Structures are given as C-alpha cells and as structure tokens.
Amino acid sequence: MKGISSRALVWGLLLYACHTPDTPARFGFGRPASQAEIDSQNISIRPDGAGLPAGSGNFAAGRSIFQAKCASCHGPTGAEPTPNRLVAAFGDTVKAKTIGNYWPYATTIFDYIRRAMPFNAPGSLTNEEVYHLTAFLLCSNKIIDSTTVIDARSLPRIVMPAKQYYVNDDRKGGNEVK
C-alpha cells in the first residue's frame, strides 16, 4: 500500500465500482422446466425408495428375463466367473465384488439396470422387467427367498449385508497416509 495515497485508493475503488456492474442475482437465462419434462427425464432412485415406479417382481420371472437378455455377458445364473460377475452370496470365498458381498443398497440394482442395461440395448427394459430382474438377483445372492415379491415398498427396506462395512472417506491431506 506504500506509495498509494488513501484518497487515490478511494477514487480508484469508486471508478471500479462505476464501471463494473454488480453481478445480478439472476440473469434470466434458460426456460422454466415443466413437470412433464422433469418426469420424463427423472429416472433416479434414492435409497429411501423415492423414484421407484409402480410394479413388482419375483425370482422366477426374473430368471427367465435374465437368461434371455443378460446371460450373454453375465452367464445363465450370474454366478459364472465373468468379468461382470453379479452373484456370490455374502460370506462366500469369492474374490469378485458382487451384489451379495459388496453392494450396500438394493435400490441401486433397480436404478442401474433400468438406466444402463442390457449393454446391447440400454434403457429398453420395462419397469416390470427391472423389478423381476432385481428380485432374481437379490434371491440369487441369498438376500431374499424365491417367493418374496419386490416392489416400491419392499425394495428400500432390504438391508444389504455389505452395508455394515461402508465408511465415509476420512482422508484429509496433511502429513498422514490413509
């Protein structure tokens, strides 16, 4: 600050203020989104079940769909040692990270299948088909039994066995390796 008089500084600031309009609270760009277009895009499912559609699924129907649409990559049961192995129950001595031994939320299964599967026709499954596949995978991983029906109410209530092991990142930088 040495060498700059306070008067000059004040004048400088005033000039700056005069020539630089404040950033507005809003620019008014973009257009309002209608509820219909939000609904058409919003496919996300939360772990509390928000976003889950109507419908239900069971193991037997899921098995048929899985064998028809998923087996080419995942094997007929999902337990085959593919790079994308899905099935191995919690406690099995399997290195692969599967739904049964690694996934912390059952809702994620529905969300992911619906948005990204099958690989050769992503987003092509009906909600009902996704529920069936979800039930098939949960049962195959010994999380539900083969008679349990999965729907918007029951799916978020399932407690996945691996959830107990999840911890939040606690790395903070500084002189510590974590």
Next chain:
Amino acid sequence: MEEKNDKKIPRRAMLKAAALSATTALMGGVKVPDPVKTGVIPDPTKVQGAVPGKLGTRSPFEQPIKKASEISGRTPLQDLYGIITPSDLHFERSHAGVPLIDPQKYELLIHGMVERPTVFTLKDLKRFPALSRIAFIECSGNFRTGKETMTPQEICGLTSQSEWTGVMLSTLFREVGASPKATWFLAEGSDAAVMTRSIPMEKGWKDAMIAYAQNGEAIRPEQGYPARLFLPGWEGNMNIKWIRRIEVSDQPFMTREETSKYTETIKDHKIRQFSFDMDARSIITYPSYPQEVEKGWIEIRGIAWSGRGKIDRVEISTDGGKHWNNAVLQEPVLDKAHTFFRYLWRWDGNPAEIMSRAVDDTGYRQPFMKQLIDARGSDMGGYHLNPVTAWLIERDGKVLFKPEKRK
C-alpha cells in the same frame, strides 16, 4: 512480357503446385515416395514448403498416441512437455462409449430442491459469465504395475490437464434458486450408461463448473461434448461428461458408480466410500521407459499434482531413496494442477534408481507403496493409489520401471 505473365498466376496457386510436386503429386506418372517413409528428405531450403491449411498438423515425425483399450485411452505422458495435455491426447474413460450429441438439441435440466426448475440450452450456458481454469482431471483407478517394461502412460496415463472454460455451477445454482437446505446433487450424463454420481452441494457452490470448452475450443466428444461437469481435484468419474441433468437433493443417491465401483476396501473389511480428493502424486516422465540415456548431465523431468491444492515441492532421489533434493518447480504452479518439475543430475554411468515424491501445500507427502499397504491393508482396492514411482537406470543407459509389489 514474361514478368506480366508471371503476375497472372496467383502466387498461392504457384506455391500450392510447388508444394504438391515436392511432396505427393504425380510426376510423369510416377508417384513420389513419401519422404518421411523413405527417409529421403529434400533440402527444405531448396523446395517450396506446404501451403497454409485449414487445420494445423503434427510433424509427421511426431506421432504421440493414446494407448486405448475398450474402455479407456491413456495419455502418453512420456511424450509431453509442460503442463497442458494436447486435447486429442487427453485421456478418456467411458462406460458406454462416446455419444454423439447435437449441440442444437442439447439441454441441461436442473431441478429438485430448487425454486425454479430450469432447462438451459448450450447457448444459454454460454451467455453466463465464462470462467477459465487450468486443472488436471485424473481417473481414480490410475495405477498399473507388474513389469519393468512399462511407460508412464501405462503406469498412470489416466491423468491429463486442460484449460477448461464454462459457467460456474454456483452461478446456475443461484439462477435456479437452489435450496440452502440441499446437501447433495446428482449429476447425470446422456451417454448410454446414463452415468450418475452424487456430489456434495458444498463442492457445487465452491468451484464446480459446467465446462463447454477445452484448450480454447469446444470440448472434445471424448471429454464430454457439448458440456461436462468439472470438479477440480476430484476423482475423474465424478466429472460427469455429456451432462444432461442435475437433481438437487438432501441425500446421496447411492448410484452404482459410488457404491459397487469407485469405492475401496481398506483394513478390517471396511469399504471406503465418497473418496473424492485425488491425493498428491508425481511421476518422472524423463528419463523413463522406453527412453535411453547417456552418461553425463541429465535433466530429470516430470509432473506433480494434488487434488487438494498446490504442489509445494517435489523431492528427487537418484540413489534409491537414501537422499532427497528439491526439484525446480516450473511456473505456473497452479492449484489442483499438473506442475512441471526439473532436476539437473550428473549420471556417472553406474546403475541408479531415480524417483520423485510430491508434497502438496497441506503438507501431504506422496507415499511409497508400502505406506499405502500399511495404511489400507494388502487387500486394498485399485482406486486412489498414488505411490512413489521409481525408474532403474541400467549401465547401458536403458531405463526400466521398478514394478511395485501390491502385497
């Protein structure tokens, strides 16, 4: 008379004809061999050169390429200088390929816990104040080891740096009236994986950007054309490309990519989640495999970076880690950015082991693999591995990677 005739032929056409005949044209029905392939290069002061083109070219003698697999392409770090990654060499990683998106039809929807759910076109996004920032993006699964004949590209080529330009997400949050009670937002891409990640609102308000430009031009398709999320210093996967939707919420969505992937097993069977920050790291890119060196002065060069801040210093050892000296950091040293370092070393011709170790401005020092194993257990996953990387210099000048053991 002759002079007049000369003037009737446009200079440009003459130059073009000369250049063509000098390089690829048919001369008397005989195709002139490609001088680069034959190694017979005419004296460049005795023939006209190529005329200006619509796009620049690389010298045909320089052919840096990405190392591509079905799911990723890795940056050839050993071929680069300075801190900016040429856009066509920026690493790429996708989960369902690179989508083709019409910029005229592109829209970004922001909704959820906001006062005004809004749709922004690309044109809308570009009307907002345009900020630029130079920073790296690194995949959190960016460490490979296993054999001596590995290049920096193969070891950790899933990091690259660009100048990103776009609108700050905080500006868009203000525009839509994001709720102060919101704690997380979901970012969703419009690729065939419809990739989603949950991100704390705090990051969104702090320094997140919706980027539509990279190194001065429209962002490349492989990096998210026409717009992507850019989260300085955070793991690459969260920087959702081809972003189409942001849902403001009060909890994480627990998507597949933040539960079954991009989490790491640590000690006591624990699974660490939401590991956002990229820890400080460095790699010597010269000398490295497959380069060879000669006895005498060698300038050791490389890059260092931290997702938490600026690089404070880079320490170099040329004796296998017994002694360390600071490298020179090349300006600019930027926050959350690749920083170029150099270190002059006189090699006496004896076998040597050289390595670099980054320290960032939080005081974090890049660990050895053993420290990572000690901290996380030998079953630690493959994410967020940033070990000190050593090169072995053989008596004949060959440079080999010293593979780290994972156990």
